[in-house]
Amino acid sequence: MRTFKHLKTVEKLGFVAKYVFLLGCVCTALFPLVWVFMSSFKTNAEILSNGISLPSRFSFDGYTQALKISPILQYFFNSVVITSITTVVNVFFLAMAAYIFARYQFRGKNILYLLLSLSLVIPMTALLHPVYMTINALHLANKKSGLVLVYTALNLPMSLLILRGTFQSIPRSMEEAAVMDGAGFVRVFFQIMLPMAKSGLASAGVLTFLNCWNEFTFALVLTSSQSARTLPLSLSYFTSQFSFNYTAMFAAIVIAIIPSIVVFALFQEQIVRSLTAGAIKE
């Protein structure tokens, strides 16, 4: 094993440069977050007198005020409801379709699959107004269910792609054995195929969850009152809601990002695997 001491000068320089770069990347990612976190404990006067000083004392005043001023918990609750329902519905519906596409032949199959997967290349922001009209026509505007419908569709192409691949990778002998034993189509799907496709279901689920949790544009267009607005939207009101109470505003930002960071810390391996699942073929 060669140690740092035994490297040539050029290699030493390269080694140092590499870690300077890596440190730069880490700081870029963390510094803004750490600063916001730190500022949420400072008093208003401290924030205004010096933006990068350390807090003189730790108090959670900002947090209690933030929760009083902004209905952040209501938005959080809406986000949880919309995102969890969307994730379950999306994965379930797309697993059904993906299974058919992976296993069975029928007339028009290739065209139908091409159409469904083409939706991956449609820039959805181009369809803001027509999607609103559709949702409005269904009487779902400004309702959580309207957002659930749109979000389920937004993640349709990715989930289809991932799940079809998963079902294709499961050996056919599994189903054939079950059919020999007299299991019907529905039982084969629920009792054999779904449990075996767990990894794909998890990947599609995580992707759908993240996309919904962070979605902003359609939430902005499709909602008009507190009852359906989601957490990302609540952030855009902070500037006006908190006017000059900066401590509370920083606290509110921390409250809004903490759930994502906790979930990422807990499930990072699964999340990283899911994020790469759509892009990489193994």
Added chain:
Amino acid sequence: MKIKKRWLVLFLAPSVILFMLIYAAPLIMVFASSLTDWRLMSPGIHFTGFANYIRLFKDPDFYMALKNTLIWILIHCIAHVSLGVFLALILYKRPWGWKAIRTVYMVPNIISNAAIGMIFVNVFNPRFGVLNSLIRLLGFGDINKNWLMDAATAFPSVTMTWFLFAGYTTIIVLAQALSIDESMLEAARVDGASNFQIDRLIMLPLLKKIIGTTMVMAASYMLQMFDLIYVTTNGGPGKMTTNLPLLLYGVYRSEYNYAYANTIGVCIIVVGLFSMTLINRSFKVNEADY
């Protein structure tokens, strides 16, 4: 295998209905209504041919938005993706702490854009923002620059809210790089190739397709960028940081000119198809890679 027709229909129906409602019908509506004079208060909807497109090509706001969109796509596809690839090329050699670095660098990509936007509104705040505070600390005078609202700095400032956070590109390229057969690299090393040569002559060509894929993703992301701009500058000052989605939203929500908003929508779709085709051609990313 055989399947009863009713199961086939039942299993496909939810996805097909979703597709019809949220993709197919709106797509037809966006093209069709761009040829009309549909507004909120108009007495009826009339076919007006290409009038909206003629207005589009005379609209200075449109050119500003198109220019910004294209510049941002270009920056994102080239500089942002390069940053991610460069980091992945360091991390795949598994240096000390590589997993932790990968995870930490990914954090800004996990948080919602609205939150990142709000954070940067504060970072760039003229009074207590990090940037001005740092400049004051380093002794460059009492600066009170409003980075996001100053015409000279608004565009680069908005760009900084997403430019450096290439975690998504990094983990995708890194996952591909880690799946490459170690023995191939070992053979090159035995033959005396330096790390730099291995990266340039072996890794990059092997990663070409996946880099193309991340570029397609980057282009599509930038084409549809809305939240970060909306939260930070809302397209201002003037129209300096407006892109196509923001222009569309403005026409839709303040002018209530639905037909013209959808004309901009058609334009977004066209720019999307054009840039995807271009990237796919140059990187030979085939469809199976998505």
